[in-house]
Amino acid sequence: MGKILAFLLLGIVIGLAAGYLLVSSVTAPSQNKCLYEAGKFSGVPKKGEQVVVVYGFDANYPPFTVMQPNGTPIGFDVDVVNMIAKKYGWKIIYKPWDWSTIVTALEKGDLDIIASGMTITSARSQKIWFSIPYYSYVHQIVARRNDTRSLSKILNSGDYIAVQSGSTADEWADRLLKAGYKFKKLGLGSYTSALKALLDGRASAFITDSAFLGPYLKKNPDIENKVKVLGNLGAPYNYAIATRPQDKWLRDKINAALEELMDNPKWNELLKKWGLG
Amino acid sequence: MPSIYSFFRYIPFVVEGTLWTISLVLGGLVIGFFIGLSLALVQSFGGERLKKMLNIYIWFFRGTPLLVLLSLFYWAVFPSLGLELSPLETSIAVLGMRSGAYQSQIFKDSINSVDYGQILAARSIGMSNRKLISYIVLPQALRISIPAWSNEYAVILKDSAICFALGVMEILTRVRYVSTATGLALLPYLFAGVLFFILTFAGTGVMDFVYRRAKIPGMLEGLR
Amino acid sequence: MKVVIKAENVWKKYGSTIALRGASLELREGETKVIIGPSGAGKSTFLKCLNLLIRPDEGRICIDGEEITSLKADIIRLRQKIGFVFQEFNLFHHLTAVGNITIGLTKVKGMSKEDALEKAKRVLKMVHIGEDLWNKYPAQLSGGQKQRVAIARALAMDPLVMLYDEPTSALDPGLSSEVLLVIKDLSERGITSLVVTHEMGFAYEVADTIAIMNNGRIIEEGSPEEMEYMKTKEARNILNRWNGMKNGVLA
Numbered sequence: 001m002g003k004i005l006a007f008l009l010l011g012i013v014i015g016l017a018a019g020y021l022l023v024s025s026v027t028a029p030s031q032n033k034c035l036y037e038a039g040k041f042s043g044v045p046k047k048g049e050q051v052v053v054v055y056g057f058d059a060n061y062p063p064f065t066v067m068q069p070n071g072t073p074i075g076f077d078v079d080v081v082n083m084i085a086k087k088y089g090w091k092i093i094y095k096p097w098d099w100s101t102i103v104t105a106l107e108k109g110d111l112d113i114i115a116s117g118m119t120i121t122s123a124r125s126q127k128i129w130f131s132i133p134y135y136s137y138v139h140q141i142v143a144r145r146n147d148t149r150s151l152s153k154i155l156n157s158g159d160y161i162a163v164q165s166g167s168t169a170d171e172w173a174d175r176l177l178k179a180g181y182k183f184k185k186l187g188l189g190s191y192t193s194a195l196k197a198l199l200d201g202r203a204s205a206f207i208t209d210s211a212f213l214g215p216y217l218k219k220n221p222d223i224e225n226k227v228k229v230l231g232n233l234g235a236p237y238n239y240a241i242a243t244r245p246q247d248k249w250l251r252d253k254i255n256a257a258l259e260e261l262m263d264n265p266k267w268n269e270l271l272k273k274w275g276l277g
Numbered sequence: 278m279p280s281i282y283s284f285f286r287y288i289p290f291v292v293e294g295t296l297w298t299i300s301l302v303l304g305g306l307v308i309g310f311f312i313g314l315s316l317a318l319v320q321s322f323g324g325e326r327l328k329k330m331l332n333i334y335i336w337f338f339r340g341t342p343l344l345v346l347l348s349l350f351y352w353a354v355f356p357s358l359g360l361e362l363s364p365l366e367t368s369i370a371v372l373g374m375r376s377g378a379y380q381s382q383i384f385k386d387s388i389n390s391v392d393y394g395q396i397l398a399a400r401s402i403g404m405s406n407r408k409l410i411s412y413i414v415l416p417q418a419l420r421i422s423i424p425a426w427s428n429e430y431a432v433i434l435k436d437s438a439i440c441f442a443l444g445v446m447e448i449l450t451r452v453r454y455v456s457t458a459t460g461l462a463l464l465p466y467l468f469a470g471v472l473f474f475i476l477t478f479a480g481t482g483v484m485d486f487v488y489r490r491a492k493i494p495g496m497l498e499g500l501r
Numbered sequence: 502m503k504v505v506i507k508a509e510n511v512w513k514k515y516g517s518t519i520a521l522r523g524a525s526l527e528l529r530e531g532e533t534k535v536i537i538g539p540s541g542a543g544k545s546t547f548l549k550c551l552n553l554l555i556r557p558d559e560g561r562i563c564i565d566g567e568e569i570t571s572l573k574a575d576i577i578r579l580r581q582k583i584g585f586v587f588q589e590f591n592l593f594h595h596l597t598a599v600g601n602i603t604i605g606l607t608k609v610k611g612m613s614k615e616d617a618l619e620k621a622k623r624v625l626k627m628v629h630i631g632e633d634l635w636n637k638y639p640a641q642l643s644g645g646q647k648q649r650v651a652i653a654r655a656l657a658m659d660p661l662v663m664l665y666d667e668p669t670s671a672l673d674p675g676l677s678s679e680v681l682l683v684i685k686d687l688s689e690r691g692i693t694s695l696v697v698t699h700e701m702g703f704a705y706e707v708a709d710t711i712a713i714m715n716n717g718r719i720i721e722e723g724s725p726e727e728m729e730y731m732k733t734k735e736a737r738n739i740l741n742r743w744n745g746m747k748n749g750v751l752a
Contacts, residue, residue: 059454067454069286071293096450098441101348108352110364128396190457220460394591397554398651401585402605402658405577412608419593495640496594 041112041243041250051090053250055081056111056133058099060190061216063274064117064239067096076274077115080134081241084257099166102129106242112250114242117211119168129245131254133238134262135212135276139172141230144198151230155181159204162186162194169194169207172233192216201228215275284464291465294448295472301368301437301447302476306430308373313380317418320381321388322406331381338378343439346371351443364443365402372440383429388414389403398399420491427484431477448472503530504566505662505693506583511550511560513543513717519548521557525631528662530539532591533688536697538714538739544697545588547714548666551695552583578661581609584655584663590647592639598625598650599635602657610658624653628683646678649683651739662693670702681707682751701743713739 045051057077059067063265064077072094082143085092093099097105105111106128120130141161155161155176163169165187173185187204188194191212206227241258243251261267271277323331338346345435351367362370391414399409438449452469456462506528513521514569520543528534536544549555551562552571553576562570569579594599599621606617625635639647648668655663665684669677681700685707690692698704704711705725712722713736721736731737 008393060457062457066458067290067451068458069290071290095444096454097444098343098448098450101442104348104352105444192457192460193462196462244443341658392591394589395593396589397549398585398587398591398593400554401580401583401587401656403577403581403609404605408608412604413593413595417593420595453524493595493640496638497625 025198039244039246040109041247043249045249051088052093053085053090054093054110054112056095056097056105056114057116058102058117059096060099060165061117061212063190063219063276065115067264076135076270076276077117077239079270079273080258080261081113081115083261084254087257087260088253103242106244109244112243112247115197115256117239118242120240121168124242127245128242129251130240130242131251132258133240135211135239136236136253137209137239138236139169139207139209139233140213141233142195142198142206142208142213142227143204143230144201145226145228147204148264154230155183157204158182158184160184160186160197160202161205162188162197162206163207164188164191164194167191167209168233169209172207176233195223195227199223205230207233211239211276218275247265280430280459281330281461282466283459284455284461284468287459287465288468291455292472293449294446294451295476297365297445297478298437298447298476300365301372301440301445302430302434304369305372305376305433305437308370309380309429309433310378312377316377316381316435317384317388318376318410320412335378335381336358338375343371343375343436344398344442346375347440347442361458364440364445368437368443368445372433372436375436376429379432380429383422383425384418386423387418391417405477410478417496420488420493420496423484423488423491427481430480430484434476434480436474502532504528505530505636506546506551506695507561507563508551509561511547511562513546513550513555513557520717521560522549523560524714524718525710526695526719528693530693531691532661532709533694533696533707534710534712535660535708536695536714536719537699537701537704537743539742542714543717544714545666548585548664548695548697551664551713552580552585554585555580581658582661584652584658584660585654586648586663586665586668588667590639590644590651590656590671592647592651594639597638598630598642598646598653601639601650602654605654605658620657621653624657625650627656627687628653629679634711643676644672646680648672648680652680652683652687656687662695663687665694665696665698667697667699669698686714699743715739 041130057065057073059065059073060250061075063075065073065075068074070162073096084090093230095111097111102111102116103124106114114128118124120133124130141151143149147154149157161173161183163173163185170187170193177183177185183205184196186197188197191208194203195208195216197203213229217227241254244252268277316335319327319331347368350371351362351364355362355367355370395413396409399413404412437447440447441450448469452465455465459465504527506526508524508526510523510525511521512519512523524543525548526534526547536547538544546555548677550557552564553562557570558571561568564579564582567579568574569576571586593604596604598717599618601615602621602624603614606612606620607614612620622635630646630649630653632645634642642650652663668684669680672680677700681703683698684694685703688707696704696708705728708725710722710724711728712719713731714720715735721731723731728740731740
């Protein structure tokens, strides 16, 4: 009996040790602590000091942020951030972060900026402050090309309409339901899976934003042949780079760089590169 | 059309996530084991007031969604205690404290299933409570716990995916990213499924080994 | 002769039921006393009170001259002076026959493993458990074997007195005799014993004194020969009811 207890205990000790080693070894390279004081970028940094900006994103949103096999992101937003960083000689640390807690992570200093297709909303603006917008889009409602029903028929058909849960499209679905339309909402994990639901026939329509749909259809012409845009919903929305309210210096720098970038003809090339032009 | 080949380049990226997943699961289970066992002992042998306090702990950790616990401890509780824990450390601690609440029920049940007669017998030969717990109750209770405990391993493996809320890049988050990047829905998740299967298989394999080593004729047969 | 156990006016209540109503008893060194009485008389409760497995509400119990019911008493140490054998054996399921005995010797008495093993083998021989059974687990033993191992477990602690709480009532009739033989044997070796049993034959054959218990107290005691001349009607009634069992199990 003593042997078995010892065996169990030994296992636990080894487990603890292994766990600890794993923790410390895994933590060291990629998990840089982000315990900056609030107001890290409030004023002008000291001369000769390297500015290090922790860039938070959820790589779930092509073509704005997508993960590469080597663990770094690419995409329109990533290019924009890199261009800003290059202009000022900043060092960027890429930090993937879950969308559900990303605003808190920025507020609390785990991240310094968010550029991940983040829409300016009034709710978000109470906690975090946005740069000038660098992209605008509208919400669109999409159906299968062979579906001959009108928009209002589909909205009142009682069928499923797919959205990405928690997205602005999701909010639009709720708004439509509140307005009295008769359909069922199918909340899914991402825009791509919501679009797939439409193609599979699990949903009769799909609410998306043009920022996702346009580039995606350009990249996948076979899908473009199967769907059609039934109409737009509401006014345009804007994407911007989020910062902490107190980081005025950083925001000013970003705004200046964005203005310069968007005035440059290269901006259109960048949009085209990602299918957004 | 998304090419299947594009996924293969992502395999190392996904596999790297197992390291994170394993640290989450292992760390959480071990912390949960000690918390759970202590809670169970107090619940079975401790005083009423202490029991009530622990019930609050258990109620809190079982009743609060993991996502909320992670945010709460990472951004509020630990900083206010002066603890500067990284997202991974916080995730392990929270998984451990939560698992402890669940494991306490497992251990409590198995402690209670050691019949009272044996405790009387241990007292009758002059064992103190501390001795009878360590030499009579726990050796049996831990054995009885093994099957339910294996189950807890599977539960925590599943829960570890939520730790991405603090930016911990375990397997499922990576797979989600890969699915988005490649436009493939099935293959990346299938691959994750295989990884989880291997982890589950390895884990239950270890538990089975322990179970067989610890097995006592006539004591556990009825419990499986 | 020295008084090993002295219980005076022991009371125990469970909610509204009163299990013991002032039970008293004295056990002398070398004596074998059998307690008989109808079920519900409080025999088992009384026995468990003697080593404080159940704490009585009232009354005084002295073990070897020390009061175990005193709040200052070192119960752990005093319990070691009393070997207790349970109706349901209560062997430790996770330990072998030998392990059941050595655990107390090593963990309570602080004996070395080797010495404990030696001693375990010796007591197991005393209760007629052969070498083939030493490493068997409780689930692999018959009821009679289990109870003999339980007796050995208690005996190994070198108690001043052995208490047996209906040691055969969980056994098939066929298996009772092997246990009763062991108890008889130990008693004949001079081990002070207090036995609660329904086996009248055993009582008449082995007991120095028989105590009759009813309604939570000992009503009368006497040697087996005196049983026919009990003074109280209550005691005579109980005896009459039990006489059918006199044709004992011990041939």
